[in-house]
Amino acid sequence: MPQKADKLLPIMTGQPVIPVLKIARVADAAPLARALARGGMPAVEITLRTREALDAIRIAAAEVPEAIVGAGTILTPRQYDQATAAGARFVVSPGTTQELLDAARGSDVPLLPAAITPSEIMAAIEEGYSLLKFFPAEQAGGLPFLKALASPLAGVRFCPTGGITAANAGDYLRLPNVICVGGSWVAPDELVNAGNWDAIEDLARQAVAAARG
Structure with missing residues:
Protein backbone atom coordinates (compact mmCIF):
# COMPACT_ATOMS: atom_id res chain seq x y z
CA MET A 1 0.00 0.00 0.00
CA PRO A 2 1.46 3.41 -0.91
CA GLN A 3 2.37 6.05 1.63
CA LYS A 4 -0.54 8.22 2.78
CA ALA A 5 1.01 11.19 1.01
CA ASP A 6 -2.33 12.98 0.74
CA LYS A 7 -2.27 13.41 4.53
CA LEU A 8 1.47 13.93 4.97
CA LEU A 9 2.21 16.27 2.08
CA PRO A 10 0.07 19.20 3.34
CA ILE A 11 1.90 19.02 6.67
CA MET A 12 5.32 19.08 5.02
CA THR A 13 4.46 21.84 2.56
CA GLY A 14 2.62 23.90 5.16
CA GLN A 15 5.79 25.22 6.78
CA PRO A 16 9.46 25.13 5.83
CA VAL A 17 10.66 24.10 9.30
CA ILE A 18 9.11 21.44 11.53
CA PRO A 19 10.22 21.87 15.14
CA VAL A 20 11.67 18.73 16.71
CA LEU A 21 10.85 18.83 20.41
CA LYS A 22 12.08 16.90 23.44
CA ILE A 23 9.64 17.76 26.22
CA ALA A 24 10.72 16.94 29.76
CA ARG A 25 7.85 18.70 31.57
CA VAL A 26 4.28 17.92 30.58
CA ALA A 27 3.21 21.40 31.63
CA ASP A 28 5.31 22.85 28.80
CA ALA A 29 3.52 20.91 26.05
CA ALA A 30 0.51 23.14 25.43
CA PRO A 31 2.15 26.59 25.77
CA LEU A 32 5.09 25.47 23.63
CA ALA A 33 2.86 24.14 20.86
CA ARG A 34 0.73 27.27 21.08
CA ALA A 35 3.74 29.59 20.81
CA LEU A 36 5.12 27.74 17.79
CA ALA A 37 1.73 27.79 16.08
CA ARG A 38 1.48 31.55 16.62
CA GLY A 39 4.92 31.87 15.06
CA GLY A 40 3.82 30.04 11.91
CA MET A 41 4.77 26.49 12.86
CA PRO A 42 1.57 24.62 13.70
CA ALA A 43 3.12 21.23 12.88
CA VAL A 44 5.45 19.97 15.61
CA GLU A 45 7.24 16.68 16.19
CA ILE A 46 7.31 15.64 19.83
CA THR A 47 9.96 12.96 20.16
CA LEU A 48 9.58 9.89 22.34
CA ARG A 49 12.88 10.60 24.05
CA THR A 50 11.41 11.36 27.47
CA ARG A 51 9.01 9.53 29.76
CA GLU A 52 6.65 12.48 29.45
CA ALA A 53 6.46 12.41 25.66
CA LEU A 54 3.18 10.53 25.23
CA ASP A 55 1.44 12.71 27.82
CA ALA A 56 2.89 15.78 26.11
CA ILE A 57 1.46 14.62 22.78
CA ARG A 58 -1.90 13.96 24.39
CA ILE A 59 -2.10 17.36 26.05
CA ALA A 60 -0.84 19.36 23.08
CA ALA A 61 -3.24 17.59 20.73
CA ALA A 62 -6.20 18.10 23.07
CA GLU A 63 -5.53 21.64 24.25
CA VAL A 64 -4.04 23.30 21.16
CA PRO A 65 -6.45 22.68 18.29
CA GLU A 66 -4.46 24.91 15.95
CA ALA A 67 -1.44 22.63 16.32
CA ILE A 68 -0.68 19.59 14.16
CA VAL A 69 1.00 17.33 16.67
CA GLY A 70 3.25 14.55 15.43
CA ALA A 71 5.28 11.91 17.23
CA GLY A 72 8.96 11.34 16.56
CA THR A 73 11.61 8.77 17.39
CA ILE A 74 9.07 6.00 16.83
CA LEU A 75 10.99 2.71 16.82
CA THR A 76 8.35 -0.01 17.21
CA PRO A 77 4.75 -0.78 16.23
CA ARG A 78 3.79 -0.53 19.89
CA GLN A 79 5.11 3.04 20.05
CA TYR A 80 3.28 3.78 16.80
CA ASP A 81 0.01 2.65 18.37
CA GLN A 82 0.68 4.53 21.59
CA ALA A 83 1.48 7.75 19.74
CA THR A 84 -1.59 7.63 17.53
CA ALA A 85 -3.79 6.77 20.52
CA ALA A 86 -2.39 9.87 22.22
CA GLY A 87 -3.49 12.02 19.29
CA ALA A 88 -0.48 12.18 16.99
CA ARG A 89 -1.50 13.12 13.45
CA PHE A 90 1.75 12.00 11.86
CA VAL A 91 4.54 9.68 12.91
CA VAL A 92 8.28 10.08 12.27
CA SER A 93 10.92 7.38 12.57
CA PRO A 94 14.75 7.64 12.47
CA GLY A 95 14.85 4.61 10.19
CA THR A 96 12.68 2.16 8.27
CA THR A 97 11.74 -1.37 9.26
CA GLN A 98 9.21 -3.75 7.79
CA GLU A 99 7.43 -3.84 11.15
CA LEU A 100 6.94 -0.07 11.11
CA ALA A 114 14.01 7.87 7.43
CA ALA A 115 16.32 6.56 4.74
CA ILE A 116 19.88 7.58 3.90
CA THR A 117 21.56 5.27 1.40
CA PRO A 118 20.36 4.79 -2.18
CA SER A 119 19.50 1.18 -1.34
CA GLU A 120 17.38 2.22 1.65
CA ILE A 121 15.64 4.87 -0.44
CA MET A 122 14.98 2.41 -3.27
CA ALA A 123 13.53 -0.07 -0.78
CA ALA A 124 11.20 2.65 0.50
CA ILE A 125 10.17 3.48 -3.07
CA GLU A 126 9.25 -0.17 -3.61
CA GLU A 127 6.94 0.11 -0.60
CA GLY A 128 5.24 3.14 -2.17
CA TYR A 129 7.03 5.85 -0.20
CA SER A 130 8.07 9.11 -1.86
CA LEU A 131 8.32 11.37 1.21
CA LEU A 132 11.20 10.48 3.50
CA LYS A 133 13.16 11.83 6.42
CA PHE A 134 16.92 12.17 5.83
CA PHE A 135 18.58 11.56 9.18
CA PRO A 136 21.10 12.36 10.54
CA ALA A 137 21.47 14.88 7.75
CA GLU A 138 24.77 16.59 8.49
CA GLN A 139 26.52 13.47 9.72
CA ALA A 140 25.33 11.44 6.71
CA GLY A 141 26.84 13.74 4.09
CA GLY A 142 24.65 16.81 4.28
CA LEU A 143 24.06 19.12 1.36
CA PRO A 144 26.43 17.50 -1.17
CA PHE A 145 25.01 14.04 -0.53
CA LEU A 146 21.37 15.12 -0.84
CA LYS A 147 22.16 17.14 -3.96
CA ALA A 148 23.73 14.05 -5.53
CA LEU A 149 20.55 12.06 -4.86
CA ALA A 150 18.29 14.57 -6.62
CA SER A 151 18.79 13.32 -10.17
CA PRO A 152 18.91 9.50 -9.85
CA LEU A 153 16.11 9.48 -7.26
CA ALA A 154 14.13 12.39 -8.63
CA GLY A 155 10.75 11.17 -7.42
CA VAL A 156 11.66 11.33 -3.74
CA ARG A 157 11.46 14.40 -1.52
CA PHE A 158 13.11 14.68 1.86
CA CYS A 159 12.82 16.33 5.24
CA PRO A 160 16.45 16.54 6.44
CA THR A 161 16.85 16.45 10.21
CA GLY A 162 19.94 16.28 12.38
CA GLY A 163 22.41 19.14 12.49
CA ILE A 164 19.99 21.56 10.82
CA THR A 165 20.36 25.07 12.20
CA ALA A 166 19.26 28.60 11.42
CA ALA A 167 22.56 29.00 9.55
CA ASN A 168 22.14 26.09 7.11
CA ALA A 169 18.37 25.55 6.89
CA GLY A 170 18.04 27.85 3.89
CA ASP A 171 20.75 25.97 1.99
CA TYR A 172 18.90 22.69 2.48
CA LEU A 173 15.57 24.19 1.50
CA ARG A 174 17.01 25.40 -1.79
CA LEU A 175 17.74 21.83 -2.89
CA PRO A 176 15.18 20.55 -5.41
CA ASN A 177 14.51 17.35 -3.46
CA VAL A 178 14.02 18.98 -0.05
CA ILE A 179 10.46 19.85 0.92
CA CYS A 180 11.04 20.99 4.51
CA VAL A 181 13.58 20.58 7.30
CA GLY A 182 13.34 19.52 10.92
CA GLY A 183 15.21 21.27 13.70
CA SER A 184 15.25 22.07 17.38
CA TRP A 185 16.79 25.53 17.28
CA VAL A 186 13.42 27.29 17.29
CA ALA A 187 12.69 25.93 20.79
CA PRO A 188 16.01 25.89 22.67
CA ASP A 189 16.06 24.28 26.09
CA GLU A 190 16.91 27.49 27.91
CA LEU A 191 13.82 29.27 26.59
CA VAL A 192 11.55 26.29 27.22
CA ASN A 193 12.88 25.88 30.76
CA ALA A 194 12.29 29.59 31.38
CA GLY A 195 8.79 29.46 29.91
CA ASN A 196 9.71 32.27 27.54
CA TRP A 197 6.99 31.51 25.01
CA ASP A 198 7.12 34.96 23.41
CA ALA A 199 10.79 34.47 22.54
CA ILE A 200 10.04 31.05 21.05
CA GLU A 201 7.22 32.55 19.01
CA ASP A 202 9.66 35.17 17.70
CA LEU A 203 12.25 32.52 16.81
CA ALA A 204 9.61 30.55 14.93
CA ARG A 205 8.44 33.59 13.03
CA GLN A 206 12.03 34.54 12.13
CA ALA A 207 12.78 30.99 10.95
CA VAL A 208 9.74 30.89 8.70
CA ALA A 209 10.52 34.32 7.24
CA ALA A 210 14.17 33.43 6.64
CA ALA A 211 13.35 30.10 5.05
CA ARG A 212 10.82 31.63 2.70
CA GLY A 213 12.84 34.74 2.04
Whole structure:
Protein backbone atom coordinates (compact mmCIF):
# COMPACT_ATOMS: atom_id res chain seq x y z
CA MET A 1 0.00 0.00 0.00
CA PRO A 2 1.46 3.41 -0.91
CA GLN A 3 2.37 6.05 1.63
CA LYS A 4 -0.54 8.22 2.78
CA ALA A 5 1.01 11.19 1.01
CA ASP A 6 -2.33 12.98 0.74
CA LYS A 7 -2.27 13.41 4.53
CA LEU A 8 1.47 13.93 4.97
CA LEU A 9 2.21 16.27 2.08
CA PRO A 10 0.07 19.20 3.34
CA ILE A 11 1.90 19.02 6.67
CA MET A 12 5.32 19.08 5.02
CA THR A 13 4.46 21.84 2.56
CA GLY A 14 2.62 23.90 5.16
CA GLN A 15 5.79 25.22 6.78
CA PRO A 16 9.46 25.13 5.83
CA VAL A 17 10.66 24.10 9.30
CA ILE A 18 9.11 21.44 11.53
CA PRO A 19 10.22 21.87 15.14
CA VAL A 20 11.67 18.73 16.71
CA LEU A 21 10.85 18.83 20.41
CA LYS A 22 12.08 16.90 23.44
CA ILE A 23 9.64 17.76 26.22
CA ALA A 24 10.72 16.94 29.76
CA ARG A 25 7.85 18.70 31.57
CA VAL A 26 4.28 17.92 30.58
CA ALA A 27 3.21 21.40 31.63
CA ASP A 28 5.31 22.85 28.80
CA ALA A 29 3.52 20.91 26.05
CA ALA A 30 0.51 23.14 25.43
CA PRO A 31 2.15 26.59 25.77
CA LEU A 32 5.09 25.47 23.63
CA ALA A 33 2.86 24.14 20.86
CA ARG A 34 0.73 27.27 21.08
CA ALA A 35 3.74 29.59 20.81
CA LEU A 36 5.12 27.74 17.79
CA ALA A 37 1.73 27.79 16.08
CA ARG A 38 1.48 31.55 16.62
CA GLY A 39 4.92 31.87 15.06
CA GLY A 40 3.82 30.04 11.91
CA MET A 41 4.77 26.49 12.86
CA PRO A 42 1.57 24.62 13.70
CA ALA A 43 3.12 21.23 12.88
CA VAL A 44 5.45 19.97 15.61
CA GLU A 45 7.24 16.68 16.19
CA ILE A 46 7.31 15.64 19.83
CA THR A 47 9.96 12.96 20.16
CA LEU A 48 9.58 9.89 22.34
CA ARG A 49 12.88 10.60 24.05
CA THR A 50 11.41 11.36 27.47
CA ARG A 51 9.01 9.53 29.76
CA GLU A 52 6.65 12.48 29.45
CA ALA A 53 6.46 12.41 25.66
CA LEU A 54 3.18 10.53 25.23
CA ASP A 55 1.44 12.71 27.82
CA ALA A 56 2.89 15.78 26.11
CA ILE A 57 1.46 14.62 22.78
CA ARG A 58 -1.90 13.96 24.39
CA ILE A 59 -2.10 17.36 26.05
CA ALA A 60 -0.84 19.36 23.08
CA ALA A 61 -3.24 17.59 20.73
CA ALA A 62 -6.20 18.10 23.07
CA GLU A 63 -5.53 21.64 24.25
CA VAL A 64 -4.04 23.30 21.16
CA PRO A 65 -6.45 22.68 18.29
CA GLU A 66 -4.46 24.91 15.95
CA ALA A 67 -1.44 22.63 16.32
CA ILE A 68 -0.68 19.59 14.16
CA VAL A 69 1.00 17.33 16.67
CA GLY A 70 3.25 14.55 15.43
CA ALA A 71 5.28 11.91 17.23
CA GLY A 72 8.96 11.34 16.56
CA THR A 73 11.61 8.77 17.39
CA ILE A 74 9.07 6.00 16.83
CA LEU A 75 10.99 2.71 16.82
CA THR A 76 8.35 -0.01 17.21
CA PRO A 77 4.75 -0.78 16.23
CA ARG A 78 3.79 -0.53 19.89
CA GLN A 79 5.11 3.04 20.05
CA TYR A 80 3.28 3.78 16.80
CA ASP A 81 0.01 2.65 18.37
CA GLN A 82 0.68 4.53 21.59
CA ALA A 83 1.48 7.75 19.74
CA THR A 84 -1.59 7.63 17.53
CA ALA A 85 -3.79 6.77 20.52
CA ALA A 86 -2.39 9.87 22.22
CA GLY A 87 -3.49 12.02 19.29
CA ALA A 88 -0.48 12.18 16.99
CA ARG A 89 -1.50 13.12 13.45
CA PHE A 90 1.75 12.00 11.86
CA VAL A 91 4.54 9.68 12.91
CA VAL A 92 8.28 10.08 12.27
CA SER A 93 10.92 7.38 12.57
CA PRO A 94 14.75 7.64 12.47
CA GLY A 95 14.85 4.61 10.19
CA THR A 96 12.68 2.16 8.27
CA THR A 97 11.74 -1.37 9.26
CA GLN A 98 9.21 -3.75 7.79
CA GLU A 99 7.43 -3.84 11.15
CA LEU A 100 6.94 -0.07 11.11
CA LEU A 101 5.77 -0.15 7.50
CA ASP A 102 3.23 -2.82 8.46
CA ALA A 103 2.04 -0.68 11.38
CA ALA A 104 1.64 2.30 9.07
CA ARG A 105 -0.30 0.19 6.60
CA GLY A 106 -2.85 -0.61 9.29
CA SER A 107 -3.17 2.96 10.56
CA ASP A 108 -4.90 6.08 9.30
CA VAL A 109 -1.97 8.14 10.60
CA PRO A 110 0.82 8.63 8.01
CA LEU A 111 4.44 7.65 8.55
CA LEU A 112 7.53 9.64 7.61
CA PRO A 113 10.33 7.08 7.82
CA ALA A 114 14.01 7.87 7.43
CA ALA A 115 16.32 6.56 4.74
CA ILE A 116 19.88 7.58 3.90
CA THR A 117 21.56 5.27 1.40
CA PRO A 118 20.36 4.79 -2.18
CA SER A 119 19.50 1.18 -1.34
CA GLU A 120 17.38 2.22 1.65
CA ILE A 121 15.64 4.87 -0.44
CA MET A 122 14.98 2.41 -3.27
CA ALA A 123 13.53 -0.07 -0.78
CA ALA A 124 11.20 2.65 0.50
CA ILE A 125 10.17 3.48 -3.07
CA GLU A 126 9.25 -0.17 -3.61
CA GLU A 127 6.94 0.11 -0.60
CA GLY A 128 5.24 3.14 -2.17
CA TYR A 129 7.03 5.85 -0.20
CA SER A 130 8.07 9.11 -1.86
CA LEU A 131 8.32 11.37 1.21
CA LEU A 132 11.20 10.48 3.50
CA LYS A 133 13.16 11.83 6.42
CA PHE A 134 16.92 12.17 5.83
CA PHE A 135 18.58 11.56 9.18
CA PRO A 136 21.10 12.36 10.54
CA ALA A 137 21.47 14.88 7.75
CA GLU A 138 24.77 16.59 8.49
CA GLN A 139 26.52 13.47 9.72
CA ALA A 140 25.33 11.44 6.71
CA GLY A 141 26.84 13.74 4.09
CA GLY A 142 24.65 16.81 4.28
CA LEU A 143 24.06 19.12 1.36
CA PRO A 144 26.43 17.50 -1.17
CA PHE A 145 25.01 14.04 -0.53
CA LEU A 146 21.37 15.12 -0.84
CA LYS A 147 22.16 17.14 -3.96
CA ALA A 148 23.73 14.05 -5.53
CA LEU A 149 20.55 12.06 -4.86
CA ALA A 150 18.29 14.57 -6.62
CA SER A 151 18.79 13.32 -10.17
CA PRO A 152 18.91 9.50 -9.85
CA LEU A 153 16.11 9.48 -7.26
CA ALA A 154 14.13 12.39 -8.63
CA GLY A 155 10.75 11.17 -7.42
CA VAL A 156 11.66 11.33 -3.74
CA ARG A 157 11.46 14.40 -1.52
CA PHE A 158 13.11 14.68 1.86
CA CYS A 159 12.82 16.33 5.24
CA PRO A 160 16.45 16.54 6.44
CA THR A 161 16.85 16.45 10.21
CA GLY A 162 19.94 16.28 12.38
CA GLY A 163 22.41 19.14 12.49
CA ILE A 164 19.99 21.56 10.82
CA THR A 165 20.36 25.07 12.20
CA ALA A 166 19.26 28.60 11.42
CA ALA A 167 22.56 29.00 9.55
CA ASN A 168 22.14 26.09 7.11
CA ALA A 169 18.37 25.55 6.89
CA GLY A 170 18.04 27.85 3.89
CA ASP A 171 20.75 25.97 1.99
CA TYR A 172 18.90 22.69 2.48
CA LEU A 173 15.57 24.19 1.50
CA ARG A 174 17.01 25.40 -1.79
CA LEU A 175 17.74 21.83 -2.89
CA PRO A 176 15.18 20.55 -5.41
CA ASN A 177 14.51 17.35 -3.46
CA VAL A 178 14.02 18.98 -0.05
CA ILE A 179 10.46 19.85 0.92
CA CYS A 180 11.04 20.99 4.51
CA VAL A 181 13.58 20.58 7.30
CA GLY A 182 13.34 19.52 10.92
CA GLY A 183 15.21 21.27 13.70
CA SER A 184 15.25 22.07 17.38
CA TRP A 185 16.79 25.53 17.28
CA VAL A 186 13.42 27.29 17.29
CA ALA A 187 12.69 25.93 20.79
CA PRO A 188 16.01 25.89 22.67
CA ASP A 189 16.06 24.28 26.09
CA GLU A 190 16.91 27.49 27.91
CA LEU A 191 13.82 29.27 26.59
CA VAL A 192 11.55 26.29 27.22
CA ASN A 193 12.88 25.88 30.76
CA ALA A 194 12.29 29.59 31.38
CA GLY A 195 8.79 29.46 29.91
CA ASN A 196 9.71 32.27 27.54
CA TRP A 197 6.99 31.51 25.01
CA ASP A 198 7.12 34.96 23.41
CA ALA A 199 10.79 34.47 22.54
CA ILE A 200 10.04 31.05 21.05
CA GLU A 201 7.22 32.55 19.01
CA ASP A 202 9.66 35.17 17.70
CA LEU A 203 12.25 32.52 16.81
CA ALA A 204 9.61 30.55 14.93
CA ARG A 205 8.44 33.59 13.03
CA GLN A 206 12.03 34.54 12.13
CA ALA A 207 12.78 30.99 10.95
CA VAL A 208 9.74 30.89 8.70
CA ALA A 209 10.52 34.32 7.24
CA ALA A 210 14.17 33.43 6.64
CA ALA A 211 13.35 30.10 5.05
CA ARG A 212 10.82 31.63 2.70
CA GLY A 213 12.84 34.74 2.04
